[in-house]
Amino acid sequence: MSRIDDGVGAGVVRGDGAQERGPFADRSIGSIIAESRNLNAEQVEQVLRYQRDHGVRFGEAAVALGLASSDDVLFALSQQFHYPYAPGENRVGSPELVTLNAPFGYQAESFRAIRSQLMMRVYNDERARTAIAVVSPDSGDGKTFFAANIAATLAQLGGRTLLIDADMRGPRQHEVFGIENKSGLSGILSGRSESKVIQQVAGIPSLFVLPVGITPPNPLELVERPAFGLLIRELIGKFDHVIVDTPAAVYGSDCAVIAARCGAGLIIARRNSARVDALHEMLSDLSNATMNVVGVVINDL
Template identity: 70%
Template structure:
């Protein structure tokens, strides 16, 4: 299980009204029992069997259904997610994208850690009244620190709040977000920065209505030159105006200046290090380099998985 610790730098109405209310009630306002019954296509007799067990044992409907073998734990989690308007990936999607723990296991301790970090990020980067609006660059000293994994799950937790969230894969040296989300990667950021017109480069993520991903597209031979061009800064300003939250994945600092350049364009940076793997010297060097850029340091995350 991945664990994270973080540090930061300094009238009337009657029947007619009742009918209107009932008509306005959405599918999300149904009980857990009703959702599970519909999902499993339970008969009236099976529902009564569950209710009888529930009364006898003093447990919840979902627990009773699981105990009787009439529903699975996954059915209950899906019902909870639907009732509380919380995106939760179906089983087939979880197999395709196993790294997306905030979507696959939204009620786990690991997902809760991401939500705790989301709270800090919301206060330090995406707070109301912040001007100009910032994007958040997720950076790390070395490859394998969990930067891509972290950026993806942070973006999911931000989208789960309901605000339009965009995850930009700006790792033009070793892109992975398209694999993490299992999406098309024929066109993307590199196409835009090189001046090629492409349609639908930003893709909405199935099952998370507020989440969008801009993949890298074709890996370019001149990644640093592309992000140093004015077009990248102009693009980020446009994206931060259109989305509530913009998270940007970056190449590891060991590959060059890409990460610091991207952080400067974004306006904020969050550093990821991996426990028992990241070298203290490399981490300190990265923090010092970022301190010399216009980027606001949001904090340092120690990835313990």
């Protein structure tokens, strides 16, 4: 665990990217742990004595004495640095959401490294704002897993982030985030009057999801309609980051059409599984479209 000084002030990032003061603002890690674990004065003194005798931090001392868990320490750190974290029984959605449920692990760190690349290549002042379509040659490449986690990681920066599930052949984002799927993208593109189609993820004020809704019989026709491009342009203007999950290329040309409407595509391929010829074909198809191929991610998570 990183040794981070106690006593650093923090707040909660609002959906508009500004900070508002949270219940643990300007509090030490020790005081946060003591309050969240309901430690009495005698127990706090016991921890402080162990801390002095062994030259460790309050959290480490509390864990060593069995008065707190590692989850408690991580929660306290997340509160100080206004970093979304769901400890223990409060896990967000599916275990697949490693960037929310285990934000200090190596998998989450891998997503943060990719986020840094995206911020430099896509989300900078020199480029026109675009959405990013997450595409893959075949099913099982981890595209939905990647789209969910990269969206969550972008939201952790504080900017309003929207994840669109445009995989109208096998939608899963509503399952990953544990949200309703009664209405969504398919209804909008079909011209139906839909309400509350964009849902905020509980506990993450800057992360929103637009699910598929009813799975349609004509997914390719829906994304080929002008309405889809108009919708993407409208949402790009309302959110700081827009990530779009797509069907695998093996199911048809939906992903190429969606990526072209988004303006940027990021290819996901699974290590030791993806066929080189399929990957080259996808790169060629996307490069020929009027869009920016951001890069290729080899998934071994």
